[in-house]
Structure formats: structure tokens, C-alpha cells
Amino acid sequence: xxxxxxxxxxxxxxxxxxxxxxxxxxxxxxxxxxxxxxxxxxxxxxxxxxxxxxxxxxxxxxxxxxxxxxxxxxxxxxxxxxxxxxxxxxxxxxxxxxxxxxxxxxxxxxxxxxxxxxxxxxxxxxxxxxxxxxxxxxxxxxxxxxxxxxxxxxxxxxxxxxxxxxxxxxxxxxxxxxxxxxxxxxxxxxxxxxxxxxxxx
Ligand code: 5GP
Numbered sequence: 001x002x003x004x005x006x007x008x009x010x011x012x013x014x015x016x017x018x019x020x021x022x023x024x025x026x027x028x029x030x031x032x033x034x035x036x037x038x039x040x041x042x043x044x045x046x047x048x049x050x051x052x053x054x055x056x057x058x059x060x061x062x063x064x065x066x067x068x069x070x071x072x073x074x075x076x077x078x079x080x081x082x083x084x085x086x087x088x089x090x091x092x093x094x095x096x097x098x099x100x101x102x103x104x105x106x107x108x109x110x111x112x113x114x115x116x117x118x119x120x121x122x123x124x125x126x127x128x129x130x131x132x133x134x135x136x137x138x139x140x141x142x143x144x145x146x147x148x149x150x151x152x153x154x155x156x157x158x159x160x161x162x163x164x165x166x167x168x169x170x171x172x173x174x175x176x177x178x179x180x181x182x183x184x185x186x187x188x189x190x191x192x193x194x195x196x197x198x199x200x201x
Contacts, residue, residue: 018160
């Protein structure tokens with residue numbers, strides 16, 4: 001079990017929710033406001049960086065060959081082809097186990113399939129699904145962001161619809177209607193787990 005110097009155990013936190021539901025904005029605020037030792041797990045992906053994204057900060061951007069090599073070497077805790085569009089995403093073991101051991105609260109922002117896989121290893125993870133008010137609102141947000149083509153937006157909406165069907169594998173659901181309220185909900189959920197002990201293998 002992970003321990004900090006002041007003897008507090010580390011915890012694994014999994015956040016999922018449709019792309020464009022506003023998870024990144026919410027989580028940025030949670031990281032700034034929370035007193036908990038939250039640490040971001042930087043995933044690996046084969047998708048190209050969007051404007052403004054930085055390697056090693058938003059993702060570890062890998063070629064398909066590099067990703068496959070790490071997969072073959074067993075470096076991933078989980079990895080999936082998330083939107084069926086040929087791009088892979090995965091959580092590196094090196095982002096998780098050492099940090100839990102150091103007593104950090106490691107935050108994964110991954111999809112539903114990834115969550116199922118990680119729960120197989122860490123059944124006590126704190127799982128939170130962030131959902132948009134409605135799928136129509138999600139479509140509007142994705143179109144306003146303007147970073148995907150219409151065909152990709154449709155695919156993401158289809159995945160969102162399917163992901164919402166798996167909502168009951170999550171312990172908590174937060175509706176991202178109004179930002180401040182959703183940030184407070186997330187902070188309250190995390191702080192509610194502060195006194196509970198989670199075993200890490
Ligand atoms: P985006 O391309 O918008 O950055 O991310 C697309 C989706 O990939 C997000 O909904 C996110 O939850 C998921 N994702 C990001 N990293 C990982 C990962 O390491 N594993 C899995 N399974 N999904 C991920």
C-alpha cells in the first residue's frame with residue numbers, strides 16, 4: 001500500500017466521461033483547489049497533438065510502432081483503440097504504481113473499457129463518471145471546440161451514447177452543467193474518500 005511521509009495511503013482515481021464533456025476544465029480546477037496530493041497520470045497515445053498540447057504533459061505522443069513495442073513489453077496497465085479510428089490510448093504502469101507507493105492520489109482520465117481493465121487490477125479505485133447535461137449539449141460543445149471533423153464528432157457522440165450505458169460501473173456520477181458546482185461535487189467526492197483506506201497490489 002502506498003504511504004506518504006505522514007503515513008497516508010495513496011489512492012487511484014479514475015475519471016471518465018464523453019470527450020468534450022468538459023472534464024479537462026473541471027479537473028484543472030479540482031487540481032488547483034484541492035488540498036489532496038493529486039497527481040496526473042500522463043497517458044500514451046498515437047493520436048497527433050492538438051494545437052497547444054505538449055508532449056509529456058497532455059500525453060506521451062508515440063508512433064504506432066513505439067506504442068506497439070511498449071505494448072509487447074507489457075508496459076501498459078491498460079490500452080485500447082478508443083474511438084475505433086485507429087488511434088491507441090494507454091495508461092503506463094510507470095505512471096501509476098510508483099506514485100501510489102509514494103502516497104500520491106493518481107488520477108487517470110480514461111475511457112470505459114480502460115476503467116473496466118484497471119478495476120481488474122485496482123478494484124478499490126475511486127471511479128467517477130462526468131456526464132454532460134444532454135448529448136445535444138455535448139454535440140454543441142464538440143462542434144464549438146472545432147478540433148474534430150464532423151465524421152469524428154459523430155463517432156465520438158456514438159461512443160458517448162454507449163459509454164453512458166456503462167455508467168453504473170462507476171461509484172459516482174457528476175453532471176457537468178455549471179462548472180463551479182461540478183468542481184465542488186468532484187472535490188467533495190474525493191475528500192469523502194480521504195479517510196477510507198484503499199489497498200494497492
Ligand atoms: P482525446 O483524444 O480527446 O484527448 O481523448 C479521447 C478519449 O480517450 C478520452 O475520453 C479519454 O478518456 C480517453 N483516454 C485518454 N487516455 C486514455 C488511456 O490511457 N486509456 C484509455 N483507455 N482511454 C484513454
